Amino acid sequence: MAETDSKWSGRTFGSGAMHRALIAVLRWMPLWMLYTFAYTVVLPTVIPTQWRSLRLIYRLARTTGRSRLRSVFVAVANLYCFAGVVIDRFAMYAGKRFKIEVEGNSIFEQAMADESKGTVILSSHMGNFELAGYSMFSSRKHFNAVVFGLEKSTIMEQRQVMLGRNNMELVLANESMEHVFKINSALENHEVVAIPADRLFGSPKFYAFPFLDGVWHFPKGAFAVAVMRPANILQLTVLKKSLKTYKVFVEQLHADPTLSASQRAHEVAEQFADNLERAVTRHPSQWFNYFDFSTNSPRQ
Numbered sequence: 001m002a003e004t005d006s007k008w009s010g011r012t013f014g015s016g017a018m019h020r021a022l023i024a025v026l027r028w029m030p031l032w033m034l035y036t037f038a039y040t041v042v043l044p045t046v047i048p049t050q051w052r053s054l055r056l057i058y059r060l061a062r063t064t065g066r067s068r069l070r071s072v073f074v075a076v077a078n079l080y081c082f083a084g085v086v087i088d089r090f091a092m093y094a095g096k097r098f099k100i101e102v103e104g105n106s107i108f109e110q111a112m113a114d115e116s117k118g119t120v121i122l123s124s125h126m127g128n129f130e131l132a133g134y135s136m137f138s139s140r141k142h143f144n145a146v147v148f149g150l151e152k153s154t155i156m157e158q159r160q161v162m163l164g165r166n167n168m169e170l171v172l173a174n175e176s177m178e179h180v181f182k183i184n185s186a187l188e189n190h191e192v193v194a195i196p197a198d199r200l201f202g203s204p205k206f207y208a209f210p211f212l213d214g215v216w217h218f219p220k221g222a223f224a225v226a227v228m229r230p231a232n233i234l235q236l237t238v239l240k241k242s243l244k245t246y247k248v249f250v251e252q253l254h255a256d257p258t259l260s261a262s263q264r265a266h267e268v269a270e271q272f273a274d275n276l277e278r279a280v281t282r283h284p285s286q287w288f289n290y291f292d293f294s295t296n297s298p299r300q
Helices: 016-026 031-063 068-093 105-113 129-135 153-164 178-188 220-226 261-282
Strands: 099-103 118-127 143-147 168-172 192-196 206-211 214-219 231-242 245-253
Touching (some): 016 031, 016 068, 031 068, 068 129, 068 231, 099 105, 099 129, 105 231, 118 178, 118 261, 129 231, 143 178, 178 192, 206 261, 214 261, 231 261
Parallel strands (some): 118 192, 118 231, 143 168, 143 192
Antiparallel strands (some): 206 214, 231 245
16 A cells, blocks of 8 residues: 555544444434444445545555456445445444354464464454444453544543453553553463554554555564564454355464564564555555545555
């Protein structure tokens, strides 16, 4: 993907009052009804204002070998899928449940059963990773979800409630670096640490890898965490499949123990980038989280 200096705040669009109202509505409104309204009323009026983002997605779709007509479909489908994922996110807060299909579940279960070391789960912003956090958990290990950015209080409150039900807690990354000590302690206790690994959040340190039609930056910190201690390293990608179904892909990442810590981190980062590029090539309608539709530019 093309390089950019655009920064993302980590906040969900909308006010706290808007979020609370949407959650309240979704407690009684059937999901299909809100989808119908969004797809037939809201999106047709929004699409004409997003031509720059649509053009960028169209160009990326063309680089993957798709025809002009197919690339147009991919660009428009991103907006529709994005709307669906946003609705699903608040639907989860309202208590609605989704079907989860897991490819590579044996890998996940083996990591959860390993009492000799912790597990690092590296996530991406493709699809809806947050849903996996509320659906894929284990009573055998405590989960720690690392969160960046200054998210709206309503979102943070809902996350706390959802995660608290499943033996999980949020670890807020901040400038004081206290989260590094919490992460180290969690891995020392053979717990699970989940951390996003595909967005810089203002970090000046990154790995640059070829990605689609350009170069993409991946934060060094996430991969340094992955090799901080001996751990099972997993990559989870969560893609929307249908109205109420998501598919989770679990992949094992490997770090050569004979290499230095920096070399191991680079090795894991390269595997992560390769897997992510393969995923976005196969599922282009879910690129949306790599674009800021309010500024019509890629996110980093």
